[in-house]
Amino acid sequence: xxxxxSIVSHFKIQGSVQEIxxxxxxxxxxxxxxxxxxGTPDYVLQRINHSIFQNVEMLQANISAVTGHIxxxxxxxxxxxxxxxxxxxxxxxxxxxxWFDGENYWRVMVFIPRAKTYETVxxxxxxxxGVAFGNFQAMLADIPDKLGxxxxxxxxxxFRLKQLRDAVAADAAGRVKEVQYYLDEIERRAExxxxxxxxxxxxxxxxxxxxxxxxxxxxxxxxxxSVLCVIDLDTVMxxxxxxxxxxxxxxxxxxGLEDDKNLDNVNFNMEIFKAFTKGYLESAKSxxxxxxxxxxxxxxxxFPYMQCVRFLADYINGDTYYKIQYPEHNLVRTKAQFKLLQxxxxxxxxxxxxxxxxxx
Ligand code: GN1
Ligand code: MG
Numbered sequence: 251x252x253x254x255x256s257i258v259s260h261f262k263i264q265g266s267v268q269e270i271x272x273x274x275x276x277x278x279x280x281x282x283x284x285x286x287x288x289g290t291p292d293y294v295l296q297r298i299n300h301s302i303f304q305n306v307e308m309l310q311a312n313i314s315a316v317t318g319h320i321x322x323x324x325x326x327x328x329x330x331x332x333x334x335x336x337x338x339x340x341x342x343x344x345x346x347x348x349w350f351d352g353e354n355y356w357r358v359m360v361f362i363p364r365a366k367t368y369e370t371v372x373x374x375x376x377x378x379x380g381v382a383f384g385n386f387q388a389m390l391a392d393i394p395d396k397l398g399x400x401x402x403x404x405x406x407x408x409f410r411l412k413q414l415r416d417a418v419a420a421d422a423a424g425r426v427k428e429v430q431y432y433l434d435e436i437e438r439r440a441e442x443x444x445x446x447x448x449x450x451x452x453x454x455x456x457x458x459x460x461x462x463x464x465x466x467x468x469x470x471x472x473x474x475x476s477v478l479c480v481i482d483l484d485t486v487m488x489x490x491x492x493x494x495x496x497x498x499x500x501x502x503x504x505x506g507l508e509d510d511k512n513l514d515n516v517n518f519n520m521e522i523f524k525a526f527t528k529g530y531l532e533s534a535k536s537x538x539x540x541x542x543x544x545x546x547x548x549x550x551x552x553f554p555y556m557q558c559v560r561f562l563a564d565y566i567n568g569d570t571y572y573k574i575q576y577p578e579h580n581l582v583r584t585k586a587q588f589k590l591l592q593x594x595x596x597x598x599x600x601x602x603x604x605x606x607x608x609x610x
Contacts (some may be wrong), residue, residue, distance in 0.1 A: 254270045254282060254284075254295065255267055255270065257295065257349065257351060257356050258270070258284055258293070258295055258358065260342050260343050260344075260349045260356075261293075261340045261341070261342050261343075261349065261358040262340055262341050262342070262343070263284070263286070263290075263291075263293055263340055263358065264286065264290040264291060265286030265287050265289070265290025265291070266286060266287060267284055267285070267286055268285045268286060268287055269283075269284075269285040270282050270283070270284050270285070270295065271283055271285075273294065274367070274467070275369070275467060276482070277572050277573050278299045278302055278484075278572075278573075279296045279297060279298055279299050279484070280296065280297040280299075281294060281295070281296050282294070282295040282296070283295075283361060284358070284361075291360050291361060291363070292360075292361035292363070293340065293358050293359065293360060293361050294358065294359050294360075294361050295356065295357075295358050296356065296357050296358075296359075297354050297355070297356055298348065298354075298355040298356065298357060298484075300354070300355050302401065302571070303400055303401065303484060305398070305400065306348055306350075306355045308398040308400060309400045309484060310339075310346065310347045310348050310357065311395075311398070312395075312397045312398055312400060312483070312486055312487065313337075313339065313347070313483045313484070313486070314339070314347060315393060315395035315397060316390065316393065316397070316459075316483055316486050317336050317337050317338070317339070317483070319389070319390065319393045319394075319395075320335075320336045320386075320389055320390070321336050323389045324336060333360065333362075334362050334363070334365065334470075334472075334478050334479070335478055335479045336479055337359050337360075337479065337481060337483065338359060338360045339357060339358070339359045340358040340359065340360065342358075362470055362478060362479070364472070364473055365470040365471065365472060365478050366470070366471050366472075366473070367467050367468075367469065367470060367471070367481075368466060368467065368471065369466065369467055370466070370502070371466055371502050371522070373521045373522055373524070373525035374475065374525065375471065375475055376502055376503075376522045376525040376526040376529070377525040377526065377528060377529040378471075378475060378476060378477045378529060379466065379469055379477060379498060379502070379526060379529065380498075380525065380526040380527060380528060380529025380530035380531075380532070380533070381477070381529040381530070381532060381533045382469065382477035382480065382529075382533075383461065383464055383480070383494050383495070383498060383530060383533075383534075384529065384530045384531070384532065384533025384534035385533045386461060386480050386494075387458060387459070387460060387461075387491060387494065387534060387537075388533060388534065388536075388537060390458075390459040390486075391458065391459070391537060393459055397459060397486065397487050397488060398487070399487050399488070400484060400485060400486075400487055401485065401487075404462060404485060404487065404489070405462060405489050405490070405492075405493045405556065406447060407443050407444045407446065407447060407552065407555075407556055407559075408444050408447050410556055410559045410560060410563070411436075411440055411443075411444070411559060413559075413560075413563050414433075414436065414559050414562060414563040414566070417563045417566040417567050418433065418566060420567075421566065422566070422567055422568050423565075423566060423567065423568035423569075425565060425566050425568075425581075426566060429562060429565070429566065429581065429584075432558070432562055432584055432585070432588060433562070435588065436555075436558065436559055436562070439555060443551070443552055443555050443556075445545070445548060446490050446492055446545070446548075446552070449541065449545075450490070454541055455490060455539075455541055455542070455545075456490075456539070457488040457489055457490060458488065458489070458490075458491055459486065459487070459488060460486070460487070460488070460489040460490070460491060460493045460494045461480055461483070461485065461486055461493070461494050462485035462486065462487060462489050462493045462494070462497070463482050463484070463485045463497065464480075464493070464494045464495075464497045464498040464501075465482075465497060465498070465500075465501040466498065466501045466502040467501070468480060468481050468482040469481070490542075490549075491534070491538065491542050491549075492542075492545065492546075492548070492549030492552055492553075493549075493553075495527075495530060495546055495549045495550070496549035496550055496551075496552050496553035497553045498526060499518075499522070499523060499526060499549075499550050499553070499594075500550075500553040500554050500557060500587075500590065502522050502526065503518050503519045503520075503522040503523050503526070503550075504516060504517075504518070504519070504586075504590050505517045505518075505519050506586065506589075506590075507586065508557075508583060508586060508587070509579060509582050509583045509586055510582075510586045511582055511586075513585060513586065513589045516586050516589040516590050516593065517589075517590075517593045518550075518590060518593040518594045518596075518597050520597060520600060520601075520604075523550070523597070523601060523604070524604055527546065527601075527604065527605060527608060528608055531543070531605075531608045531609070535609070543605065543609060546601070546605055547598050547601040547602055547605070550594050550598075550601060551591060551594045551595060551598070554587045554588070554590040554591040554594060555587075555591050557583075557587045558584050558587035558588045558591060561580045561581075561583040561584040561587060562580070562581075562584040564580045565578075565580035565581045565584060
């Protein structure tokens with residue numbers, strides 16, 4: 251606490267700090283709530299995982315560009331309550347939106363009062379989330395700044411497969427032999443799953459500014475269920491729209507947990523799919539190309555698949571990327587994502603039918 255307190259003291263916050271405690275469930279950065287007394291805002295303090303986000307200057311420049319652009323759009327629309335609808339980062343005494351303590355990078359943002367995050371949502375909230383992510387992409391369609399890739403090739407499926415194959419070749423933790431079944435299942439789907447990269451090379455599929463981490467818990471809801479804003483902006487960068495559509499469904503339409511040990515719990519929930527898709531298409535239909543709409547069921551499969559590849563590669567590497575709570579955690583995650591993928595595959599014809607009905 252004392253160290254955290256001295257870090258916070260480098261940021262221009264209001265009020266005096268009463269308490270600092272852990273917040274949220276992210277797998278990458280460390281997040282804390284900084285409570286101040288009555289009458290002044292609370293804050294969120296984050297230690298940026300800079301072994302993953304190596305270019306912190308670029309990271310924070312992207313985030314400033316995105317939040318600045320959204321703020322202007324909200325102001326132009328005459329939106330009220332703007333402070334709760336876009337993140338607000340606090341300047342440090344070095345004039346930047348982050349502070350380097352010689353070892354770690356830190357940042358502080360205003361805590362949004364009375365907002366809630368959820369690990370699971372009902373169809374109604376999924377519909378709101380669909381509208382919100384469609385709007386998020388629409389608002390960023392004309393951002394004048396060129397955003398950097400904070401993690402190069404982040405959602406590039408060909409690259410993620412290469413990482414997995416490199417991990418298998420090195421077999422650093424001696425775990426390859428126990429995961430052969432999953433490696434075979436992954437390879438069987440590899441060509442189909444790299445479709446987006448191929449379409450992009452052919453000039454048929456554009457990149458747009460996307461959020462790229464649309465897990466349901468990266469969205470703030472107001473008390474009445476409406477969406478306030480999208481958080482966790484570290485990965486906002488040019489990508490295929492599949493990223494945002496697919497990753498939301500991967501988390502929200504899973505009837506089980508991302509790391510469920512009981513695979514019977516894990517299935518793809520079509521009610522969530524329908525509600526989210528309806529909302530997303532309502533706000534994104536006007537700018538989406540036919541090739542993007544046609545491939546939404548592919549996107550729904552791509553993200554459990556990609557996450558399965560990433561968790562498995564990390565397991566094989568000996569758990570160097572994701573935070574884990576027990577030794578087989580990444581393997582448990584891999585199995586749960588694979589089960590989700592299988593369920594998505596079973597529902598593909600029904601998904602296509604539903605999407606056609608929304609476009610009709
Ligand atoms: C990470 O930071 P967090 O926990 O929201 C990861 C995502 C994965 C997700 C899996 C920078 O997100 O890509 O989909 O875990 N973020 C990064 O839960 O790798
Ligand atoms: Mg998060």
